[in-house]
Amino acid sequence: MLKNWNLMVMLGWIGTAATAQTPCINGLAGDFPCENVELMAVMGTGEVGGGGMNDIWGWVDPSDSTEYVILGRSNGTAFIDISDPLNPVMVADLPTATTNSLWRDVKVHDNHAFIVSEAGGHGMQVVDLTQLGAIENPPQTLTPDALYSGWGNAHNIVINEATARAYGVGTSTFAGGLHILDISDPTNPTLIGEFSGDGYTHDAQVVNYIGPDANFQGKEIAFCCNENTVTIVDVTDPMDATLISASGYDGATYTHQGWLTEDQHYFISNDELDEQELGVNTTSFIWDVSNLVAPELIGTFVSEVAAIDHNMYVRDTLIYQSNYRAGLRVLSAGNIAAGELEEVGHFDLYPSSDAAQFNGTWSNYPYFPSGVIAVSHMEEGLFLLRLSGELSDAGCTDVAACNYDPSALVDDGSCLEFNVCGGCEGEELFCVGCTDEDACNYAAVATIDDGSCFEVAAPSPQSAVQTTEPVTFAAEPGTHWFDTSDAPEALEVGASYTLPLLTEDGSVWAAHSDGEFGATGGKAAPDFENGQHHFNAGYWLVFDVHEDAVLESVEVYSEEGGDQTVEILDANDNLVHVVTQALVPGQNVMVLNAELPAGEDYQIRSGNEEPFLWRDDNGANVNFPYEVGGLASITGTTIFGENEFTYYYFYYNWTMSSLNPCLSERVEFTVDVQGVDGLQELPVVDTPCLLKTVDAMGREVAHPENQVVFHMFLDGRVVKEFVGDRR
Structure with missing residues (x-):
């Protein structure tokens, strides 16, 4: 299905790259969950100029067909040559016009890039892209060829290449509505009109209309997402732009962005805040816009995951959605007339979680002739992907290969040999590991021993003589002390153990461990000069657990005392532990004893609406990450944006211990009791x-x-x- 266009794309692809870097096999491309999408390359943040990633667009050099990714960052814009998508190269950098900003947006017209930002006073940078091919020593720092200052900050830039018009949206002009420019001379943008009749526009698509509504065919129409409506505007005459319709819908929280199908019969939109505020899974809204005066919401597509949706684009009959933590999602519009979409592929750039949080992919660009799909990852840089499997006619045609695809019509060079475990090369060698059942790292599925087996060295036997005082034995930290050789529970865990005063010979059994016990970390204490007893629980700490561990206790500083609840959530926002404890005003140790499997992006928060626990503010010396021994790292907060690492919420001086340490053999430490009779005559202490x-x-x-x-x-x-x- 959906193969004709992809066949042409992949025929062009064969001359570009010989092999796919990481194919999608059995639902994984390396560590990334996937379906019908495979990984070509990743460029980390340091390779693309640093900062946080945001918008992304593309350009093809008409002189030699070289493809370039234009990647927005918080601190500027990167220009990346992807002519070899397995080995992309950053060729140029354009710094921000003023200050850094989380928001930057870019579009292309007539071989020029037009770049805007929410940074104050930024304006619109214009860059001549034809200079990129002449750069000999990349990356080269560029200066804009022009700077439009008719606005300061803008949220997005929208371009209709057919009419050489640019539309600034979310600016400080015209109520945040359409700020219309003539860019037929790219380095001399000229204001020619505006539309402010429906207030702030967050994003839009502007087209020369070819859709089914005969009343507007041939006119220039803007399809706008205006926070709580899908708003359609006739901008044919920019000096007299006219509202056609503004359509709301039940449960609107923030109408964010949308895109037309190629026949302009349907408009698919999203809502950026409904997942968080209403608790729904990722939801796409399907509009029949055959009557522009009265668009009809004919259906929704609700994903199986809870991630927030962001930017989407349509190519052919596929919809490419960048949905934050859920990554790239590919939907088929094959049955859109019935108000239905179907997910047919995905590539999860944020595999640790699909929760409704603002991390992961910001946007994507699916329009390169080669079929490369460029995807921005806010925290990790640039991902280059391509369709595969059922969405592509290209694949491995070698019947002897591990990943032979009997439906492939064109060999794409992705064939893989079998590995020693019977899987494909590059996959995890599940059958290779420690085969010694007595070893700490024994792997039950391993059939080939890789020499990695290890055991914890047992303590050397000790003996002591008791006379009038109890005997204390010393060993390594984390030693487990047992009263017998097979006792199920330890008497104590620690570097020493004192036996009771014995009346006859006795012993205790000791076993070393590879665990940590009583590890402490986190911010040790509040800075009472910079903070407050905070009144709400809207944000909290995020932490990683490096091995299975017990979070035993934390310290809190309460203003008024009373019952206080601590909640711990996993990366998918599932509540995994809850404790309520009565506090006194001031310092308290809250006993949690939360058993936590190793994992990333745990969250610890107050379950009280008004906790009034001490929070260090931005004047305090807050310095993430905070390590808790080798067991955990407190990595930041759930604040989205520049204050993510500025505050420290509530929980100080953590104590943790290993949950499932490996123990050595038990060794008996013996006590020889002497002078027992004399014990009856010892002076009373x-x-x-x-x-x-x-x-x-x-x-x-x-x-x-x-x-x-x-x-x-x-x-x-x-x-x-x-x-x-x-x-």
Whole structure:
């Protein structure tokens, strides 16, 4: 299905590249989940000029057909030669016109790039792209060939190449609506009109209309996304632009962007905030615009994932969506007349999570003649992809290859040999690993031993003589102490163990471990000169767990005391642990004992609407990441934008321990008891008499664990102690 156009694309592709870098096999391209889309190359942020990535567009040099990616960044724009898509090269850099900004947008007309930004006073940079082919020592820093200053900041730039018009949207002019320019002379943009009749426009597509509505055929029509409506404007006369219709829909939270089908019969739009605010999965809205005066919403497509949608484009009958954490999603519009779309391919650039958060892919450009799909990743740079599998007539035609495709009509050079495990070369060697069942890293699926087996060295046997004092044995940190050779639970974990005073010979069994116990980290304490007892729980900390571990406790500083709830979520926003504890005003140790498998992008937050816990503000010395031993890293916050690493939320002085450490063999440490008879005649030691033990709230506790307690003695003394895990 959908193969005719792709066959022509791939025939052109064969002369461009010999092999695919990472094919999509069994749902994975390397570590990236995929379907019918494969990976050509990745350029990291450092290779494309640094900063955070945003918009992306493309240009083909008419003199030699070289393809270039134009990649927006927070600090400028990168120009990248992808004539060899396996080895792309950044050839030029254009710095931002004023300051850095999360938002930058670019389009192309007449071999010139037009670049705008939300940075204050930025205007529109114009760059002659024909100079790129003459650069000999890349990357070269460019200066704009022109700078339009009719606006300061702009959210997007929209271009209708057929009429040589540019439309600034989301500017500080004309209520944020259409700021219309003549760019027939690219380096001399000229204001020729505006439309402010429906307020702010976030994004738009402007076309010479060829759709089914005979009343508007041949006119220049703008299809605008205006925050809560799809707004259609006749801009044929830019001095007298006229509103045709403004169509809202149930549940509108932020009408963000959309694109027409190639026959201009349908318009597919998205809403950037409905996933977060309404809790719905990624939703695309399908409009029948055959009557521009009265567009009809005829259906929605709801994805299986919860990610936020962002920019989408249509080529042939495929819709290419950049949906933040869900990556590139490819939909078929083959049955759009029935109000239906179908996902037929994807490439997940953010495999750790599909949650509704603002990370991952910002945009894509699917219009290169070679079939390369350029995708921007906000945190990780540029991804070059292409269609494969059922969406392509090209594939491996070698019947002896691991990835032989019997439906392929053209060999694309992607054939792979089998690896030793029977999978394809480049795949994980699941059968290679440690085959020793007694080793710490034994792999049950391994049939070929790779020499990686290891065991924890056991302690050397020790012996001691007890006379009048109990015996204390010392070993490595993290040693597990057992009362027998096969006891299921350890008496204690630590570098030493003191036996009770024995009346006959005895022993304790010790086993070394490779774990960490009682590791501490995070910000040690608040900066009470720079912060506040914060009143809301809208943002929180994000952390990675490097191995299975227990988050035992954190310290918080409460303004008023009372019940406080801590919630821990995984990367997909699933609640995995919750604890509620009564606090006193001031410093408290909150006992969590959260068992967390290794993983990225955990979140820890207050479950109280008004926590009034101390948060360090931007004047404090906040310096992410914070390490918790070797077990975890507190990487930042859920704030989106420049303040992501400025604040530190609520939870200080973390304590963690390994959850599933590997233990050595147990070794018996023996005690020879001497002078037992004399024990009856030992002088009585004047030991203070314990009256009771209470917690921070004054409640008596018999078996304290993982909490601060106060021991109260008959002689009036009070001793404060933190009692850890009693395992």
